[in-house]
Amino acid sequence: MSINNNLNIIYIVASEKGISGGEKVIYRHSEKINKLFKNITSEIIPLEKKRISKYKNSLNKILNINKKYSGWTLNDIKIKTNHKPKFFDYNPKFRKKFDFNKNTDFIIIPEIFAHLANDLLIKNKIPYAIFVQNGYAINFTTNYKDLDLAYKKAKLILSVSQDTTKIINHVYGKYSKEILNMNLAIGSDKIDFKLKKENLITYMPRKLPFHSQKLLFLLKNRLPNNWKIKPLEKISDKVLYDNLRKSKIFLSFSFMEGLGAPPIEAAKEGNKIIGYTGEGGNEYWKKPIFTKISNGDFSSFIKEILKFIKSKTSYLKFKNQRIKLLKKYSNKSEDKSLKILINKIIK
Numbered sequence: 001m002s003i004n005n006n007l008n009i010i011y012i013v014a015s016e017k018g019i020s021g022g023e024k025v026i027y028r029h030s031e032k033i034n035k036l037f038k039n040i041t042s043e044i045i046p047l048e049k050k051r052i053s054k055y056k057n058s059l060n061k062i063l064n065i066n067k068k069y070s071g072w073t074l075n076d077i078k079i080k081t082n083h084k085p086k087f088f089d090y091n092p093k094f095r096k097k098f099d100f101n102k103n104t105d106f107i108i109i110p111e112i113f114a115h116l117a118n119d120l121l122i123k124n125k126i127p128y129a130i131f132v133q134n135g136y137a138i139n140f141t142t143n144y145k146d147l148d149l150a151y152k153k154a155k156l157i158l159s160v161s162q163d164t165t166k167i168i169n170h171v172y173g174k175y176s177k178e179i180l181n182m183n184l185a186i187g188s189d190k191i192d193f194k195l196k197k198e199n200l201i202t203y204m205p206r207k208l209p210f211h212s213q214k215l216l217f218l219l220k221n222r223l224p225n226n227w228k229i230k231p232l233e234k235i236s237d238k239v240l241y242d243n244l245r246k247s248k249i250f251l252s253f254s255f256m257e258g259l260g261a262p263p264i265e266a267a268k269e270g271n272k273i274i275g276y277t278g279e280g281g282n283e284y285w286k287k288p289i290f291t292k293i294s295n296g297d298f299s300s301f302i303k304e305i306l307k308f309i310k311s312k313t314s315y316l317k318f319k320n321q322r323i324k325l326l327k328k329y330s331n332k333s334e335d336k337s338l339k340i341l342i343n344k345i346i347k
Contacts, residue, residue, distance in 0.1 A: 007040045007346065009033050010095060011131075012109045012116075015046035015080050021261050022110065022133040025160075025184060030092045032338055040342060043095040046080040047072075047113070071112075071141025074119045100126045106345050108158070109150075112140040117150040129156035129345075131182075134258035134280075135167030151175060156344060158182050161259040163280040180341060185334035187265035188241065191322055195245050195270050197315060199227040201305070202243055202271070203251035204262055206233060211253050211296070219302050224309060244269040248315065249308060254278025255295070263290070264329055268322055270315035274304050284325065289318050 011026045026044065033042035049072065081096055098120065100107065107121055107128035114130045121128045130151060132138060141147055151157065151172040157179045159165040165179050205212055216229060223229070232243055244250065250266035252275030260281040263273045267289050274291045285292055291308075293301045327333065 006104065007342075008101075008105050009040065009042040009342075009345070010100070010105055010107050011042065011044045012107065012113055013044060013046055014110070014112060015048055022258075025133065026108075026110070026131070027092050028185070029334075029338060032335065033342070034093065036335060036338060037342060041093070043093045045095050045098070047077045048080040049076050050078050071115060071143065074116055077116075100124065102126050106155075111135075111138045114138070114150040114154075115141045115143050115146040117153065118146045122149065122153050127155050127345075129158055129341075130154045131158040132164050132168055132258065133160050134256070135159075135164040136256035136258070136279075138167065138171065148172075151177065156180055156341075158341070160184055161280045162283045164258045178344075180344065181337070182341070183333040183337045184259065184261070184329060185331040186261045186329040187268040189326070189330050189332075191268065191326055192245065192270075193316065193319065195315065197248050197270065198246045199224075199309075200243075200247040201227065201229045201249040201251060202232050202247040202266070203229070203253065204233060205231045207253035207262075208255050208276075212251070215251070215298055215301055218298055219305065222302060222306060227309065241265070241269065244271060247271055249274060249305065251275050251301075251305075252278070252281075254281055257281060264325060267318070268325055268329075270318060270322065272308050272313070272315070272318075274301065274308065284328070286321065288313075289321050 009030070011030050013023050013026045014020075015023065030042040030044050033040060079096055079098070100121070102125050105126060107126055108131050109117055109121070109128055111130060111132040111134065117128060117130075120126075139147070152175050154177060157168055157172070157177050159168060159179050159181055165181065168179055203212055230243060230247070232240055244266050247266070248271060250263065250271040250273050252260070252263045252273055254260040254263065254276050255278055257278030257280040260278040263275070263281055264284065267273050272291070273289055275293050276295055277285045277292055284290070291304050293304065
């Protein structure tokens with residue numbers, strides 16, 4: 001890649017159903033690149049499905065029509081020009097066209113859209129990387145021919161966890177592509193050791209809602225009367241962290257996650273984390289903060305919750321582990337990863 005003018009890093013992102021954790025990461029990275037580097041800019045292209053494509057998909061489901069391939073195609077999508085992200089305070093720059101310049105633009109495409117690289121990037125010789133935030137989503141399409149080509153032609157593959165890297169290597173290790181680990185900034189960069197905790201248990205209903213509903217039903221007659229359970233959903237970051245700072249226990253229902261941010265956020269705010277690792281969380285799921293529960297093992301789930309409540313363990317005992325989490329998942333660590341990424345793109 002020869003850079004004649006300013007290097008422009010363009011992120012492609014799905015903007016269909018609210019704001020996902022992965023989308024939040026991309027918005028933050030793009031904004032940081034614009035602030036951290038001279039002569040380097042970054043933009044975001046938010047994609048959505050065309051209305052006609054949505055109608056066709058709904059009709060196909062009703063009529064049970066089998067399509068050759070699943071996943072979005074280039075004909076299905078359009079750039080969302082009126083995109084206004086909610087629930088977080090980022091102000092990235094948006095791009096409204098696919099008018100890429102192979103000499104100045106470098107595209108970072110998420111794993112769920114990797115197969116689009118064939119028509120969108122490869123044919124026009126546009127350099128790109130695939131950002132895999134969830135290894136369990138790399139088969140978002142059944143068009144494996146295009147998917148295979150996308151990983152083969154990518155300049156870099158970005159990964160967010162050890163688990164994600166292993167999955168990438170299982171499928172695409174044959175291409176010997178460099179897999180660059182991206183450290184993410186998760187939660188606050190400060191630790192408050194004087195939090196006023198309440199007898200509160202928090203959880204996120206959007207993760208395996210059947211499991212959380214089942215667990216709460218089984219737990220309701222066992223929980224002491226002076227304890228409360230509160231769901232965290234459809235709230236701003238400020239309200240989220242206000243609740244995590246008050247709660248003592250966070251229930252994790254992570255399922256096939258590339259990394260899993262909520263348990264880390266809760267841990268930094270002094271919570272005991274009990275629940276599923278989502279696999280990607282295994283690299284940080286260490287005692288005493290984290291207690292692993294096998295998926296669907298509700299008896300052990302209840303046992304560990306009641307055990308912690310009875311022990312009256314103070315969150316202050318988690319001090320050293322919280323500091324380690326702070327260092328690993330900090331803005332400083334994320335900034336370092338972005339600098340390494342930019343240097344590799346330039347080279």
